[in-house]
Amino acid sequence: MAEYVAIDVGGTKIALGIGDEQGNFRARTVLATNPAWAPDIVSDNIAAAVRDLAKSAQIDLGSMTGIGLGSPGPLDGSILLDTSNLHGWKGLDWRTGLEGRLNLPVAVQNDATAAGLGEWLYGAGRGTQHCVYVTVSTGIGAGIIVDGILDRGSRGNAGEFGHIVLRPEGPECPAGHRGCLESLASGTAIAREGQRRQQESDFLKEVPTVDTKAVFAGYEAGDAVATAIIEQAADWLGLGLSYLINLFNPEMIILGGGVATHASAAYRDRVWSKAQARSLKALSQVVQLVPAQLGQESGLMGALAVAVMASSSD
Ligand SMILES: [Zn+2]
Structure with a gap:
């Protein structure tokens, strides 16, 4: 069976693995960066x-078929453009x-796209032909599979779902514009609102450092x-997903990333009811929203999937 090297590049470490096309790793390690x-x-x-x-x-x-790599974006093909947390690496051509x-x-694919490919080949999306993976963590991104093929865009950056602007007068995002989905519904946005409203909240007042987790804990505790903060974020995300439903008519939307994976079913239900209410009925009736399955493994499995898909399209 064909084997590959998988490389998952993160902000503080790089995970490396050697695995086969079915998603089984027989060696792995981590490199601090x-x-x-x-x-x-x-x-x-x-x-x-x-x-x-x-x-x-x-x-x-020498017996490996190829290397798959998931990189922080934005990329120009396989070249790393500007990443704020890996400043010295700018211009690196993977x-x-x-x-x-x-x-x-x-x-090479950007990390959200790679994670999407991983979920599609080895996780929740197995067997689907039209599938969108959405990751909600500190940022928001997507990987889009159309007719069994990854939509890469002209320079490999398709799926910058987090930067669609939903509220032009909204908060500023690091990419320099206002009111994009990421600035309204990401983990960063939830933490920011929690800090801003800390003194109004009986629960958050007692918390030394208000982060995304703390706001979710307050939500779980009622x-x-x-x-209000979590429901607002869920509503924005649901509105964003309705665009994906109307544009791509997917069979499945997979919700992954640190925020969405650890959130309760109530959060996902709220996201989903908003997405369905805002999209066309004929399309929303045929799409399922499912949580990602690969969890911590999504980065390395995604990099492996990048390699497998590249060799199968040669
Ligand atoms: Zn933005």
């Missing part, structure tokens, strides 16, 4: 870690950097202010 590394150093260090991993597991790298050093073909 430094945002100040220069692009060449990043490639050197990852290539060395991959070689060490293969050696310790007695795997011949493909030329790793192909030359490891002598294997490299396929605190009125926390409930």
Whole structure:
């Protein structure tokens, strides 16, 4: 069975694995990273870690079919543009950097798209042809599968779902515009509202650091202010999902990411009822909303899926 190297690049660490096309890993490791590394150093260090991993597991790298990599975005093809938390890496070309050093073909997707591919091949979306994966964590992103094919866009950045503007006079987002979905419904937005309204809330007043988790805890405990914040965020997300339903007529929307995965069924129900109420009935009747299944594994499984999909489309 064909085997691949999977590389999941995060803000503070990189997860590496060697796995087969069915999603089984037989070796894995983690590499701590430094945002100040220069692009060449990043490639050197990852290539060395991959070689060490293969050696310790007695795997011949030459027998691998290819490498799949999930990277923070935005990307231009396989080139890393500006990422605020990996400032030294700007301009790094994943493909030329790793192909030359490891002598294997490299396929790259942004991390939300990669996680979406992982859920589609190995998780909740198995067997579907029209499926949208939405991740809600500190940011919001999406991976869109149309007719069994990933929609990449012209430069690999399709699915920047978090930056559709829903409320033009709303809060500013790091990308420099106002009122996008991310600024209204992400974990960052929920934490920001919790901090802003802390003194109004009997529950949040007692919390030393108000973060997303604390606001959700207040919601679970029935605190009125926390409930209002979470319901508002859920309503914005539901409105955003209604656009996906109307645009893509999917069979399934998979909700993943740290926020959506840990949230209660009541939150998801609220998101879903809003999405259904705001989209066309003929389309909303045929789409299911399901939670992501891969959890912590979604990054590495996603990178593996990137490699598998790239080799199958050759
Ligand atoms: Zn934005």
